[in-house]
Amino acid sequence: xxxxxxxxxxxxxxxxxxxxxxxxxxxxxxxxxxxxxxxxxxxxxxxxxxxxxxxxxxxxxxxxxxxxxxxxxxxxxxxxxxxxxxxxxxxxxxxxxxxxxxxxxxxxxxxxxxxxxxxxxxxxxxxxxxxxxxxxxxxxxxxxxxxxxxxxxxxxxxxxxxxxxxxxxxxxxxxxxxxxxxxxxxxxxxxxxxxxxxxxxxxxxxxx
Amino acid sequence: xxxxxxxxxxxxxxxxxxxxxxxxxxxxxxxxxxxxxxxxxxxxxxxxxxxxxxxxxxxxxxxxxxxxxxxxxxxxxxxxxxxxxxxxxxxxxxxxxxxxxxxxxxxxxxxxxxxxxxxxxxxxxxxxxxxxxxxxxxxxxxxxxxxxxxxxxxxxxxxxxxxxxxxxxxxxxxxxxxxxxxxxxxxxxxxxxxxxxxxxxxxxxxxxxxxxxxxxxxxxxxxxxxxxxxxxxxxxxxxxxxxxxxxxxxxxxxxxxxxxxxxxxxxxxxxxxxxxxxxxxxxxxxxxxxxxxxxxxxxxxxxx
Numbered sequence: 001x002x003x004x005x006x007x008x009x010x011x012x013x014x015x016x017x018x019x020x021x022x023x024x025x026x027x028x029x030x031x032x033x034x035x036x037x038x039x040x041x042x043x044x045x046x047x048x049x050x051x052x053x054x055x056x057x058x059x060x061x062x063x064x065x066x067x068x069x070x071x072x073x074x075x076x077x078x079x080x081x082x083x084x085x086x087x088x089x090x091x092x093x094x095x096x097x098x099x100x101x102x103x104x105x106x107x108x109x110x111x112x113x114x115x116x117x118x119x120x121x122x123x124x125x126x127x128x129x130x131x132x133x134x135x136x137x138x139x140x141x142x143x144x145x146x147x148x149x150x151x152x153x154x155x156x157x158x159x160x161x162x163x164x165x166x167x168x169x170x171x172x173x174x175x176x177x178x179x180x181x182x183x184x185x186x187x188x189x190x191x192x193x194x195x196x197x198x199x200x201x202x203x204x205x206x207x208x
Numbered sequence: 209x210x211x212x213x214x215x216x217x218x219x220x221x222x223x224x225x226x227x228x229x230x231x232x233x234x235x236x237x238x239x240x241x242x243x244x245x246x247x248x249x250x251x252x253x254x255x256x257x258x259x260x261x262x263x264x265x266x267x268x269x270x271x272x273x274x275x276x277x278x279x280x281x282x283x284x285x286x287x288x289x290x291x292x293x294x295x296x297x298x299x300x301x302x303x304x305x306x307x308x309x310x311x312x313x314x315x316x317x318x319x320x321x322x323x324x325x326x327x328x329x330x331x332x333x334x335x336x337x338x339x340x341x342x343x344x345x346x347x348x349x350x351x352x353x354x355x356x357x358x359x360x361x362x363x364x365x366x367x368x369x370x371x372x373x374x375x376x377x378x379x380x381x382x383x384x385x386x387x388x389x390x391x392x393x394x395x396x397x398x399x400x401x402x403x404x405x406x407x408x409x410x411x412x413x414x415x416x417x418x419x420x421x422x423x424x425x426x427x428x429x430x431x432x433x434x435x436x437x438x439x440x441x442x443x444x445x446x447x448x449x450x451x452x453x454x455x456x457x458x459x460x461x462x463x464x465x466x467x468x469x470x471x472x473x474x475x476x477x478x479x480x481x482x483x484x485x486x487x488x489x490x491x492x493x494x495x496x497x498x499x500x501x502x503x504x505x506x507x508x509x510x511x512x
Binding site for chain 2: 032033034035036037086087088089090123137138139140141142145195197199202
């Protein structure tokens with residue numbers, strides 16, 4: 001067969017290949033803007049003790065503990081390209097168990113950001129404090145989450161503007177523990193985790 | 209003509225098409241993912257890499273019994289991502305159910321992150337993808353032969369990727385093709401059986417892949433000064449992928465936790481049809497591939 005007669009067949013073959021494969025093209029550099037997600041967290045320790053076993057405790061943290069600038073830097077996101085910071089989850093764990101293995105607690109967690117009225121953050125819960133536990137993610141209330149998110153947005157703006165972070169979050173933990181006739185003495189922690197999103201411009205080598 | 213060094217440099221960069229971007233490297237994007245969600249995010253990669261890396265290995269069933277034969281190939285092998293692979297359904301990392309089940313981007317999907325609130329009040333956010341529709345991998349390939357109807361082929365490159373946490377890219381492959389025609393003189397086409405093993409690594413274990421390819425190639429050569437040789441091959445691909453990365457998402461230790469995820473091995477048929485045109489010491493070839501994904505390979509070969 002003469003080569004001239006084969007070339008149309010080859011062209012047809014290549015055309016078919018290109019068509020079937022969606023026209024794979026010569027690789028080129030292409031700009032891409034991708035949105036990364038990283039997380040930051042801050043953990044607060046609580047100590048439950050006493051004989052009454054009806055407790056109400058509160059702790060205030062400063063949002064600067066989240067160290068947003070460092071978290072973004074670690075993820076390779078420029079501060080000016082941070083797009084959002086939102087509440088991810090609240091988790092708890094018992095770090096020092098009560099002497100009574102049967103120690104349980106029932107309660108709730110509310111939050112107040114920057115002096116606003118307290119809003120429920122965690123649905124009423126029941127937990128065992130008689131043993132050290134791993135982290136458990138709490139079931140949350142929308143009102144408290146919304147309040148935290150409002151504050152986080154303010155914090156992000158402060159960080160982007162180069163201002164010192166000046167925003168507080170106060171946890172109010174209340175409830176009861178049992179057995180009631182034995183003094184309780186255990187430690188637990190609450191960990192607030194936030195999502196931090198940011199866009200990064202990149203160049204990709206791709207066929208299209 | 210583009211210098212070989214330039215081609216290889218581009219080849220290295222293309223290999224990192226997975227994750228080359230200056231600072232938004234793959235490990236950063238993986239940081240907030242773990243377990244099933246990491247597998248879901250990277251799910252299109254093993255099939256794309258399997259299709260690409262196993263393409264263009266052998267372009268002829270004609271393997272002469274002896275003589276000195278040395279060829280250098282510069283190949284670009286690519287695969288088209290199906291649009292269905294641009295998203296996956298995430299599994300809530302906190303053990304709750306999503307309020308509204310929502311697909312989120314895979315590594316090839318849309319660049320925007322997606323938040324999927326759950327019925328526990330938590331809101332995991334999933335990273336965006338690199339928004340690509342094709343995976344293209346250039347490969348340098350050297351073939352040396354022949355001894356008793358057998359020729360050996362190697363693929364190799366390695367380079368450090370600057371401005372990226374990816375670090376070093378190491379790619380190595382070795383295989384051989386053995387003439388079957390020498391045992392089947394009456395068969396009207398040239399036949400050869402091939403086997404090829406390849407390994408591609410990014411960084412210190414960030415991505416570690418291994419590929420094995422087996423095939424039989426049939427071809428027939430026509431022409432005189434300018435030769436034309438169509439070929440088809442039937443084979444089998446197997447692809448293993450492992451990812452080691454630092455998990456920095458919710459619940460991780462300060463500085464992150466080192467996690468390792470093994471992907472299920474992929475085994476699939478590999479069908480290829482192509483042709484090459486040869487003039488003196490230069491050959492141009494193209495092939496269509498139906499494997500884990502559909503794809504194509506283009507190659508330029510020097511030598512004989």
